[in-house]
Amino acid sequence: EALLDLAMKMPKAELHLHIEGTFEPEQMFAIAQRNQVVLKYNSVEELKEAYQFENLQDFLDLYYQGMSVLLKEQDFYDLTMAYLKRVHEDNVVHVEIFFDPQGHLSRGVSFETQIKGIYGALKDAERDLGITFKLIMSFLRHLDEASAFETLELAKPFLEWIDGVGLDSSEVGHPPVKFENVFRECKALGLPVTAHAGEEGPPEYVWQALDVIGVDRIDHGNRALEDEDLIATIKHKGLTLTVCPLSNLKLCVVDTLEDHPIRTMLRYGLNATVNSDDPAYFGGYMNDNFAALVKDTGISKDELYALACNAFEGSWLDSKSKQQHL
Ligand code: ES4
Numbered sequence: 001e002a003l004l005d006l007a008m009k010m011p012k013a014e015l016h017l018h019i020e021g022t023f024e025p026e027q028m029f030a031i032a033q034r035n036q037v038v039l040k041y042n043s044v045e046e047l048k049e050a051y052q053f054e055n056l057q058d059f060l061d062l063y064y065q066g067m068s069v070l071l072k073e074q075d076f077y078d079l080t081m082a083y084l085k086r087v088h089e090d091n092v093v094h095v096e097i098f099f100d101p102q103g104h105l106s107r108g109v110s111f112e113t114q115i116k117g118i119y120g121a122l123k124d125a126e127r128d129l130g131i132t133f134k135l136i137m138s139f140l141r142h143l144d145e146a147s148a149f150e151t152l153e154l155a156k157p158f159l160e161w162i163d164g165v166g167l168d169s170s171e172v173g174h175p176p177v178k179f180e181n182v183f184r185e186c187k188a189l190g191l192p193v194t195a196h197a198g199e200e201g202p203p204e205y206v207w208q209a210l211d212v213i214g215v216d217r218i219d220h221g222n223r224a225l226e227d228e229d230l231i232a233t234i235k236h237k238g239l240t241l242t243v244c245p246l247s248n249l250k251l252c253v254v255d256t257l258e259d260h261p262i263r264t265m266l267r268y269g270l271n272a273t274v275n276s277d278d279p280a281y282f283g284g285y286m287n288d289n290f291a292a293l294v295k296d297t298g299i300s301k302d303e304l305y306a307l308a309c310n311a312f313e314g315s316w317l318d319s320k321s322k323q324q325h326l
């Protein structure tokens with residue numbers, strides 16, 4: 001089909017990707033073995049059978065277990081390089097990826113070990129595959145603000161490598177306002193800011209991301225559609241929504257892809273984009289997400305093109321680099 005072919009071949013930018021969520025079971029077992037770490041699952045097949053989630057927390061429990069085998073700089077390098085090689089095949093030419101430093105610090109893995117591995121792979125892939133990148137440090141919202149502040153201190157020697165800050169993990173019960181002070185400092189340091197909001201949490205959390213945190217972008221944002229004033233405000237501010245169709249399906253944010261709100265977002269004039277979130281867990285990388293939209297939603301050529309353009313527009317590239325992509 002011509003539409004599918006266009007979607008697969010067009011150059012794309014991915015703005016919502018957790019590098020720890022690209023950990024494929026095969027690679028997880030290989031790295032566990034070389035680090036002499038024992039996983040709770042006996043085989044790749046057994047692990048994959050556990051990938052059935054009823055909500056975000058079900059997934060996060062497995063996600064934190066999976067990342068626990070990452071110990072050495074080389075592990076972070078290999079993880080990141082595998083992702084970049086994979087999305088190069090999907091014609092992804094720019095990535096803005098999250099990492100969760102607190103998910104590794106809590107296990108005794110230094111900030112330096114993590115970021116040297118991830119950044120090293122990003123630089124090598126920029127040189128060898130031509131993929132440009134931004135690296136976003138994300139705070140875990142189920143932890144307290146003091147922990148986020150400690151993480152920010154550890155990040156300070158590496159600020160040249162850090163292009164922005166995010167907020168992820170368990171949303172309900174952990175509203176953006178909990179992190180008001182630490183994001184104020186991040187912004188004072190000149191860092192762009194984004195936050196997961198409205199994935200499972202109510203419109204009020206999206207309002208807080210806007211009004212309390214002052215986000216430059218919104219990750220997911222699905223539930224913003226429940227509030228007309230919120231829709232109008234997001235549109236007025238021209239904020240980008242980093243939407244994740246297969247993630248939403250796997251985590252039961254939507255029942256079917258036909259019910260997915262991404263086309264409604266475009267119709268409302270919102271700058272929606274397509275992203276894979278945690279592709280190793282949710283059954284697909286960038287092109288799998290586009291292919292699913294083509295197959296299940298009746299999306300048009302113009303809509304596909306708008307989604308791809310929105311990602312470059314909403315990226316944190318400087319305006320000159322953006323123009324070169326558009
Ligand atoms: C995440 Cl899908 C999602 N939502 C919130 N936090 C996350 N961390 C990794 N994936």
Ligand code: ZN
Nearest residue numbers: 018168196277
């Ligand atoms: Zn996410």
